[in-house]
Amino acid sequence: MADALILVRHPPVTLAWQTRCYGQSDPGLSRAGQAMIAPLVDRLAAMAPDVIIHSDMKRTRAIAEPLGERLGIVPLAEPLWRERDFGAWEGQRWNAIYRATGDAMDGMVDAPETFRPGGSGETTQRLINRITAALAATPCKATVVVITHGGPIACARATQMPEEIVLLPDLIPSPASVTVISPAPQ
Numbered sequence: 001m002a003d004a005l006i007l008v009r010h011p012p013v014t015l016a017w018q019t020r021c022y023g024q025s026d027p028g029l030s031r032a033g034q035a036m037i038a039p040l041v042d043r044l045a046a047m048a049p050d051v052i053i054h055s056d057m058k059r060t061r062a063i064a065e066p067l068g069e070r071l072g073i074v075p076l077a078e079p080l081w082r083e084r085d086f087g088a089w090e091g092q093r094w095n096a097i098y099r100a101t102g103d104a105m106d107g108m109v110d111a112p113e114t115f116r117p118g119g120s121g122e123t124t125q126r127l128i129n130r131i132t133a134a135l136a137a138t139p140c141k142a143t144v145v146v147i148t149h150g151g152p153i154a155c156a157r158a159t160q161m162p163e164e165i166v167l168l169p170d171l172i173p174s175p176a177s178v179t180v181i182s183p184a185p186q
Contacts, residue, residue: 002144004182005135006047007153010059011036011176019093023086023121023151028058036176041067043178049073050142055081060147067145080134083149084127087118112165124165131155153179 011033013022018030029037044067054064056077064075089097097105107115112124122130131152138144154171160181173179 002051002138002140002142004047004143004180005138005156006044006049006143006145007156007173007179007181008040008044008063008145008147009150009153009173009175009177009179010057010063010147011040013059019095021086021089021092021094021097021118023083023090023149024057025090026057026059029062033059033175034062037063037066040176040178041070044145045070047145048143049145051139051144052076052147053078053081053138053144054147055079055083055149055152057082057149060149063147067147078134078137078146080130080137081146081148081152084117084124084151085122087116087121089118089121109166109168124168127151128155128158128165132159135159150175156181 010029012018012030013027013033014030017027040063049071052064052068052073052075054060054075054077056079068075105117108117108124114123116123134152135156138146150172153173154168157171157179158165158168
């Protein structure tokens with residue numbers, strides 16, 4: 001893993017999508033989210049990253065590109081850092097999903113190896129495995145900024161602590177937040 005890993009959750013998405021399940025859907029940022037780009041770029045540029053990675057979605061590219069331009073670094077698009085695939089839930093309103101399925105979405109925590117959101121979505125264990133692979137693929141001996149999503153950041157944070165999977169929802173950061181992870185001592 002990198003010397004320092006700076007994980008950035010994208011700012012808020014467009015208002016029409018804020019109450020929807022949008023995992024691997026690709027909505028843009030809201031006006032408020034767009035207004036957060038410049039301060040985020042300033043903050044991240046001050047951290048002097050050597051590498052910039054983003055999930056290849058519009059909402060992460062909106063930060064990666066101006067940051068890369070500022071620092072003279074070409075951002076790398078890495079789909080391993082995408083949000084969870086929610087299957088048929090993608091694009092649906094969360095309250096409609098809950099009305100239709102009741103507590104079924106608890107399966108993401110209660111049955112992490114088998115529950116597939118939306119019937120065909122990504123299990124929690126697959127998401128964790130994907131993010132573990134993404135972490136292993138980050139350049140060593142570098143300060144790396146990864147602009148990504150709430151679920152992947154929660155998974156990356158979980159790899160740093162001996163907590164149970166049930167705590168993953170509590171590890172999801174707020175939009176436009178910055179989380180710094182240092183590697184475990186060797």
